[in-house]
Amino acid sequence: MTDTASQQPTDLPPAWEPATVEAELYERWVDAGYFAPDPDSDAPPFCIVLPPPNVTGSLHMGHALDHTLMDALTRRRRMQGYATLWQPGMDHAGIATQNVVERELSREGKTRHDLGREAFVERVWEWKGEYGGRILGQMRRLGDGVDWSRDRFTMDEGLSKAVQTIFKRLYEDGLIYRAERIINWCPRCLTALSDIEVEYADDEGELVSIRYGEGDNSIVVATTRAETMLGDTAVAVHPDDERYKHLVGTEVELPLTGRRIPIVADEHVDPEFGTGAVKVTPAHDPNDFEIGRRHDLPNITVMDERANITAHGPFEGLDRFEARPAIVAALREQGRIVAEKRPYVHSVGHCSRCDTVVEPRLSLQWFVKVEPLAREAGNAVRDGRTTIHPADLSKRYFDWVDNMHDWCISRQLWWGHRIPVWYGPNDKVICVGPDEEPPSGEEWTQDPDVLDTWFSSALWPFSTLGWPDETAHLDKFYPNSVLVTGYDILFFWVVRMMMFGLYAMDGKQPFDNVYLHGLIRDAAGKKMSKSRGNVIDPLEWLDRFGADAVRFTLARGANPGSDMALAEEWAAGSRNFGNKLWNATRFALMNGATVASVVPPRDQLTDADRWILDLTDAVVSEVDGLFDDYQFAKLSDALYHFTWDELCDWYLEIAKVQIGEGGARADATRAVLGHVFDVVLRLLHPLVPFVTERLWTTLTGDESLVVAEWPKPTGAAADADAAQRIAGVQKLVTEVRRFRSDQGVKPGQRVKAKLVGVEDAGLGSLATAVSSLARLEAPGDSFTPSASIEVSLPGGHVHVELDLSGTVDLAAERKRLEKDLAVAEKELKGCDAKLNNPNFTDKAPTEVVAKIKGRREVAVADIARITARLEIFGG
RNA sequence: GGGCGUAUAGCUCAGCGGAAGAGCACUCGGUUUACACCCGAGCGGUCGUAGGUUCGAUCCCUACUGCGCCCA
Numbered sequence: 033m034t035d036t037a038s039q040q041p042t043d044l045p046p047a048w049e050p051a052t053v054e055a056e057l058y059e060r061w062v063d064a065g066y067f068a069p070d071p072d073s074d075a076p077p078f079c080i081v082l083p084p085p086n087v088t089g090s091l092h093m094g095h096a097l098d099h100t101l102m103d104a105l106t107r108r109r110r111m112q113g114y115a116t117l118w119q120p121g122m123d124h125a126g127i128a129t130q131n132v133v134e135r136e137l138s139r140e141g142k143t144r145h146d147l148g149r150e151a152f153v154e155r156v157w158e159w160k161g162e163y164g165g166r167i168l169g170q171m172r173r174l175g176d177g178v179d180w181s182r183d184r185f186t187m188d189e190g191l192s193k194a195v196q197t198i199f200k201r202l203y204e205d206g207l208i209y210r211a212e213r214i215i216n217w218c219p220r221c222l223t224a225l226s227d228i229e230v231e232y233a234d235d236e237g238e239l240v241s242i243r244y245g246e247g248d249n250s251i252v253v254a255t256t257r258a259e260t261m262l263g264d265t266a267v268a269v270h271p272d273d274e275r276y277k278h279l280v281g282t283e284v285e286l287p288l289t290g291r292r293i294p295i296v297a298d299e300h301v302d303p304e305f306g307t308g309a310v311k312v313t314p315a316h317d318p319n320d321f322e323i324g325r326r327h328d329l330p331n332i333t334v335m336d337e338r339a340n341i342t343a344h345g346p347f348e349g350l351d352r353f354e355a356r357p358a359i360v361a362a363l364r365e366q367g368r369i370v371a372e373k374r375p376y377v378h379s380v381g382h383c384s385r386c387d388t389v390v391e392p393r394l395s396l397q398w399f400v401k402v403e404p405l406a407r408e409a410g411n412a413v414r415d416g417r418t419t420i421h422p423a424d425l426s427k428r429y430f431d432w433v434d435n436m437h438d439w440c441i442s443r444q445l446w447w448g449h450r451i452p453v454w455y456g457p458n459d460k461v462i463c464v465g466p467d468e469e470p471p472s473g474e475e476w477t478q479d480p481d482v483l484d485t486w487f488s489s490a491l492w493p494f495s496t497l498g499w500p501d502e503t504a505h506l507d508k509f510y511p512n513s514v515l516v517t518g519y520d521i522l523f524f525w526v527v528r529m530m531m532f533g534l535y536a537m538d539g540k541q542p543f544d545n546v547y548l549h550g551l552i553r554d555a556a557g558k559k560m561s562k563s564r565g566n567v568i569d570p571l572e573w574l575d576r577f578g579a580d581a582v583r584f585t586l587a588r589g590a591n592p593g594s595d596m597a598l599a600e601e602w603a604a605g606s607r608n609f610g611n612k613l614w615n616a617t618r619f620a621l622m623n624g625a626t627v628a629s630v631v632p633p634r635d636q637l638t639d640a641d642r643w644i645l646d647l648t649d650a651v652v653s654e655v656d657g658l659f660d661d662y663q664f665a666k667l668s669d670a671l672y673h674f675t676w677d678e679l680c681d682w683y684l685e686i687a688k689v690q691i692g693e694g695g696a697r698a699d700a701t702r703a704v705l706g707h708v709f710d711v712v713l714r715l716l717h718p719l720v721p722f723v724t725e726r727l728w729t730t731l732t733g734d735e736s737l738v739v740a741e742w743p744k745p746t747g748a749a750a751d752a753d754a755a756q757r758i759a760g761v762q763k764l765v766t767e768v769r770r771f772r773s774d775q776g777v778k779p780g781q782r783v784k785a786k787l788v789g790v791e792d793a794g795l796g797s798l799a800t801a802v803s804s805l806a807r808l809e810a811p812g813d814s815f816t817p818s819a820s821i822e823v824s825l826p827g828g829h830v831h832v833e834l835d836l837s838g839t840v841d842l843a844a845e846r847k848r849l850e851k852d853l854a855v856a857e858k859e860l861k862g863c864d865a866k867l868n869n870p871n872f873t874d875k876a877p878t879e880v881v882a883k884i885k886g887r888r889e890v891a892v893a894d895i896a897r898i899t900a901r902l903e904i905f906g907g
Numbered sequence: 908g909g910g911c912g913u914a915u916a917g918c919u920c921a922g923c924g925g926a927a928g929a930g931c932a933c934u935c936g937g938u939u940u941a942c943a944c945c946c947g948a949g950c951g952g953u954c955g956u957a958g959g960u961u962c963g964a965u966c967c968c969u970a971c972u973g974c975g976c977c978c979a
Binding site for chain 2: 666
């Protein structure tokens with residue numbers, strides 16, 4: 033395929049074959065520059081920044097969903113004439129990337145320390161150049177309309193400058209500080225983690241009760257982490273706990289160590305849990321650390337960075353999990369183990385990167401003081417600067433920002449933005465800004481740590497636009513229009529971007545809207561995971577079903593905030609829809625549909641024409657509203673239903689008849705077909721860009737649907753009478769089809785029939801269409817009706833007499849009538865029950881009562897008609 | 908332990924105060940010249956359980972049960 037526009041409709045193959053076309057269409061869009069906006073244009077701005085994927089990552093279904101929705105939003109806005117920027121890029125994923133390269137090194141028998149910091153970082157850049165960013169190529173497969181000329185990476189020079197700038201500002205405002213605190217430590221990654229990088233899971237452990245002290249002065253504590261007892265510096269009880277009041281203020285000997293530790297009273301202790309007495313290990317537990325601070329207890333660290341025991345004695349050098357049973361055994365030998373519960377299921381934190389059990393560790397780290405930033409982030413949503421969709425999720429957002437802990441931002445890694453702080457003689461500390469020279473001289477050293485990746489990606493909505501420089505893009509596209517991401521990322525992305533955006537941009541929110549979609553699940557609604565083996569690779573689906581099918585499947589499942597289940601059948605269904613659209617448009621083209629000519633005035637059109645034009649208008653308005661409301665599932669469904677159930681199943685069939693008439697009628701029908709397909713292809717383009725592009729350029733001969741105008745309703749008043757008559761045709765046709773099916777008449781077989789009363793019912797002009805759709809033919813001379821169908825329509829009753837040229841299956845006919853009768857009788861009963869209830873007639877609104885009365889009349893008439901028919905059958 | 912969400916057809920989900928819906932699956936019949944990635948006709952639900960509010964409840968309220976998520 034080279035030049036779509038000049039192709040003849042007959043060149044379109046009988047099925048849509050995405051694999052042969054997609055890549056070429058995509059490259060043409062990129063080359064044409066459609067995705068790169070002009071920041072100086074007068075058009076209103078629309079901007080989405082892609083939440084930057086991890087440089088080590090590859091496309092998974094969650095991305096595919098995310099990207100489909102972002103692409104749909106930007107494509108629509110572009111068609112609406114906005115200056116549209118979808119900003120792509122990647123983040124450097126500190127821990128993940130360092131892990132990948134360290135694994136590579138270990139295969140060579142080396143560690144990063146063999147290389148040294150500088151050479152290691154060089155090596156990571158090499159890796160990034162060679163293997164990083166696979167996902168960028170995969171985004172092209174999906175059809176992502178991003179501005180590739182603005183591709184960014186969080187470690188780029190410009191973005192690094194942004195990091196250094198904001199670090200210094202926060203530091204000078206006292207919002208970044210360094211302190212010795214208990215942080216989450218991964219003994220395998222050898223770095224601090226933030227709270228949200230820890231995942232809690234129920235693990236089987238043990239609960240051991242240990243007696244400290246002797247005789248009357250002894251006290252029993254319960255713990256799941258016996259190995260930490262070497263670092264205990266107190267035992268705590270609740271101040272009101274009568275059992276221990278006499279012991280508060282005394283000391284007990286800490287077993288195995290000979291140290292004497294105080295018994296303190298602290299409100300924090302839960303007297304209901306265990307014995308009501310807890311061991312206090314301030315250097316190895318965050319709660320104990322707080323107790324320690326309140327009671328001035330010493331912090332005794334008993335493990336090193338790899339979680340091996342450092343306390344002197346027989347346990348020195350043991351791993352924490354080896355030390356635990358060893359210490360319990362030693363205590364048991366002394367008769368100090370009072371009770372043991374095994375297995376004891378409790379919640380344990382794991383490193384989100386490598387799943388190692390996290391060790392709370394006392395260490396000197398950098399923190400962001402989040403309280404003032406988080407408060408402002410909350411306010412921005414409370415006062416409507418930013419709107420969260422769906423609104424229900426705002427509550428979760430508030431819960432989070434209102435209770436956020438200070439954010440540990442230092443990481444003991446080499447890959448990342450190095451903390452721009454220098455330490456000099458006499459405890460001098462200097463924070464160096466981007467345009468400043470770091471202090472020189474051997475007595476000055478830079479902080480060895482790097483910043484959390486989220487620190488730099490929190491700047492993404494403005495750092496990618498050029499901040500801290502004043503650029504045309506920043507001016508035009510900040511605040512971003514909407515951030516699209518999964519609700520599971522609310523705390524990772526949204527909160528951090530909000531905090532930094534509001535801070536850096538003087539209270540201007542990073543985005544006007546946040547759209548949160550759900551998670552992808554398997555067909556049974558289970559979360560996808562490697563261990564479950566239920567992961568669906570979007571690339572496989574892209575190969576098998578095409579990008580449009582994958583996109584449509586995801587859009588169709590995207591109800592705001594709720595998860596979606598996926599199975600192959602869904603994708604196959606979407607592929608079928610694409611093919612349906614393909615063939616329907618191909619049919620229109622083969623019949624000479626054209627958008628070149630103007631649709632004739634309404635009074636020269638048929639009921640069917642006016643009906644489909646009105647429906648087209650309605651679907652334009654509906655889809656538009658649903659787009660504004662981020663209702664992707666509903667708008668996809670609306671388009672699916674309109675295209676398949678209305679346009680293809682009814683209008684195209686009627687159009688066949690109208691084109692068969694020839695002359696002006698055929699020309700008018702071609703114009704209507706052209707208009708309707710033009711509109712529906714435009715409406716579908718944001719969801720299924722490839723198939724629509726291919727069809728639309730053929731239909732119109734224009735350059736590209738990417739930059740075509742988004743449809744607006746024509747504003748014509750809907751013709752309710754035409755709609756009612758078409759509904760009548762549908763009912764009539766359906767009744768005949770139903771009868772044929774009951775009677776076992778082959779679908780292709782024409783049946784001689786006489787339509788009595790069609791003129792009176794107002795369907796005279798549609799009789800030919802009815803005959804065509806119901807496969808009826810003219811009665812002819814030898815017409816002997818052997819069956820009849822009666823259909824009540826708003827305009828009157830239509831009686832269809834059929835010559836089945838053979839015996840009629842009376843049993844089938846009676847069965848049908850009895851079934852219909854039962855329905856009508858049930859309806860009558862229900863209506864009577866209401867109408868005979870004075871409470872209903874008195875209290876219900878008059879229009880409701882009138883409606884029920886109307887339904888009752890219909891039921892009564894149906895019963896009379898059906899009963900009469902049954903009598904004819906001798907039933 | 909605290910908080911939140913959810914329970915509708917075999918499956919996945921819409922609907923959320925006045926006649927139970929969709930897609931898929933299933934059954935039956937089809938070479939209907941756009942499409943078998945199709946066409947036509949069907950089958951299938953006392954809307955988790957028990958109370959309450961209301962003339963009226965799948966829809967609102969309460970409790971319970973199941974499932975899921977977040978936080979500690």
